[in-house]
Amino acid sequence: MDFTSEQRFDDGVLERSFALGEIPGILWTPASTSAPAPLILIGHPPLGLDKIYPRLVARARYYAAEFGFAAATIELPGSGVRPRWEASEQARADLRRVMQAGEPVGAEIVDALVLPLVEKAVPEWQTAMDALLALPEIGGPVGFEGGIISIGIRLAVVDPRIAAANLFAGSLVPGVMFEEAREVTIPLQVLLQWDDEGNERQEALNLYDAFGSKEKTLHANLGGHAGVPEFEVEAGARFFARHLK
Amino acid sequence: MDFTSEQRFDDGVLERSFALGEIPGILWTPASTSAPAPLILIGHPPLGLDKIYPRLVARARYYAAEFGFAAATIELPGSGVRPRWEASEQARADLRRVMQAGEPVGAEIVDALVLPLVEKAVPEWQTAMDALLALPEIGGPVGFEGGIISIGIRLAVVDPRIAAANLFAGSLVPGVMFEEAREVTIPLQVLLQWDDEGNERQEALNLYDAFGSKEKTLHANLGGHAGVPEFEVEAGARFFARHLK
Numbered sequence: 446m447d448f449t450s451e452q453r454f455d456d457g458v459l460e461r462s463f464a465l466g467e468i469p470g471i472l473w474t475p476a477s478t479s480a481p482a483p484l485i486l487i488g489h490p491p492l493g494l495d496k497i498y499p500r501l502v503a504r505a506r507y508y509a510a511e512f513g514f515a516a517a518t519i520e521l522p523g524s525g526v527r528p529r530w531e532a533s534e535q536a537r538a539d540l541r542r543v544m545q546a547g548e549p550v551g552a553e554i555v556d557a558l559v560l561p562l563v564e565k566a567v568p569e570w571q572t573a574m575d576a577l578l579a580l581p582e583i584g585g586p587v588g589f590e591g592g593i594i595s596i597g598i599r600l601a602v603v604d605p606r607i608a609a610a611n612l613f614a615g616s617l618v619p620g621v622m623f624e625e626a627r628e629v630t631i632p633l634q635v636l637l638q639w640d641d642e643g644n645e646r647q648e649a650l651n652l653y654d655a656f657g658s659k660e661k662t663l664h665a666n667l668g669g670h671a672g673v674p675e676f677e678v679e680a681g682a683r684f685f686a687r688h689l690k
Numbered sequence: 691m692d693f694t695s696e697q698r699f700d701d702g703v704l705e706r707s708f709a710l711g712e713i714p715g716i717l718w719t720p721a722s723t724s725a726p727a728p729l730i731l732i733g734h735p736p737l738g739l740d741k742i743y744p745r746l747v748a749r750a751r752y753y754a755a756e757f758g759f760a761a762a763t764i765e766l767p768g769s770g771v772r773p774r775w776e777a778s779e780q781a782r783a784d785l786r787r788v789m790q791a792g793e794p795v796g797a798e799i800v801d802a803l804v805l806p807l808v809e810k811a812v813p814e815w816q817t818a819m820d821a822l823l824a825l826p827e828i829g830g831p832v833g834f835e836g837g838i839i840s841i842g843i844r845l846a847v848v849d850p851r852i853a854a855a856n857l858f859a860g861s862l863v864p865g866v867m868f869e870e871a872r873e874v875t876i877p878l879q880v881l882l883q884w885d886d887e888g889n890e891r892q893e894a895l896n897l898y899d900a901f902g903s904k905e906k907t908l909h910a911n912l913g914g915h916a917g918v919p920e921f922e923v924e925a926g927a928r929f930f931a932r933h934l935k
Binding site for chain 1: 884895898899903904905906907908909910911912919921924925928932
């Protein structure tokens with residue numbers, strides 16, 4: 446893990462860009478690091494880190510400044526500055542085509558879009574965890590939050606370092622991930638946008654129902670895909686504060 | 691409003707029992723009352739105040755000590771020390787009979803059980819608000835929370851002093867209240883127990899859907915009717931802190 450640049454904000458939070466081999470990422474740590482900080486991995490949709498940086502930095506600084514968490518993210522395979530791969534580009538093009546035509550998004554497209562991404566991204570998040578947890582200022586346990594719920598599900602199943610997850614039930618979810626959700630046992634908070642234009646409400650409720658966790662809370666809010674209320678950032682932080690400290 | 695007894699707890703919170711005509715009630719206020727405190731009205735199921743006092747006092751003290759809220763409750767008509775009335779006793783007996791027989795609870799029983807209670811209880815809560823808001827240590831705005839969601843719905847519709855409500859979608863809800871829910875416009879938090887044995891999950895989701903409020907958040911948790919997780923007390927207080935201050 447090579448740090449490539451850093452800046453310190455007014456609130457004392459230190460932001461460091463890093464490269465993990467070919468994977469770019471960003472780490473935010475609190476001003477005071479008297480004890481190793483718990484780590485939150487911030488997931489995101491495949492739009493490129495540059496594009497979603499404003500959203501990411503706002504919540505990461507809040508976590509670090511208000512709760513003393515470290516927060517980190519890495520670029521998804523095939524997004525931002527990372528090389529595209531053909532199957533993924535094809536699946537994205539197929540998705541755009543059926544959505545523009547107003548057709549339902551078939552299971553094959555969802556599988557082709559999401560499953561290879563899960564296969565590639567999950568080991569990368571694990572490599573990032575290895576490197577981040579080796580830093581003296583970061584301790585366990587680890588929380589995962591945010592976009593591409595299938596990545597969160599797989600990580601929660603395969604990596605025991607993930608102690609809690611705050612997931613967004615707003616992505617296209619392959620049928621096989623509903624089965625995998627039954628194997629998740631860590632505490633969960635699940636966000637649902639009640640009028641999500643890209644997501645079947647009943648499917649999201651079924652996914653919440655499927656999770657095997659004893660503690661799982663659904664936070665549904667009125668509004669579309671991008672309309673998650675600001676107060677859910679605090680609710681997410683408090684959820685992690687209960688489970689990561 | 692006559693205060694009938696008082697005690698002060700270790701955390702400085704003052705508890706006062708009162709009588710409002712024939713209606714007994716309890717008021718909790720914070721230790722420091724430099725500014726008038728916002729008021730939370732704590733609703734509850736019709737089991738009698740004496741019986742549910744331990745639950746009520748725990749959350750009321752938390753609200754007062756941690757958030758500086760005043761909190762108050764009154765006995766429901768027909769419960770606790772208050773006189774029974776025949777139609778209500780008949781409806782309760784009918785409910786017990788069909789539930790013991792494992793039969794579905796028909797709409798007539800729900801209506802007979804809940805609607806007269808709403809008609810009687812809502813003006814009483816309003817009278818209590820008149821008296822409580824006249825105390826110098828209590829200011830507006832007012833939040834309503836807790837059991838018998840139909841009472842919360844009606845109060846939110848008819849009384850503009852109610853600025854926010856944290857409701858429990860776990861009661862038997864008359865069909866007509868779904869219509870009334872559309873008229874509710876204040877910010878809402880709605881609790882749902884996912885495996886509530888006395889409540890149809892889909893009906894609770896329909897009720898959440900029906901509310902006319904622009905800000906409405908559903909908090910669903912795994913477990914039965916009485917299994918609301920402890921952390922929802924804090925989530926409720928933070929919801930009120932956003933809207934009552």
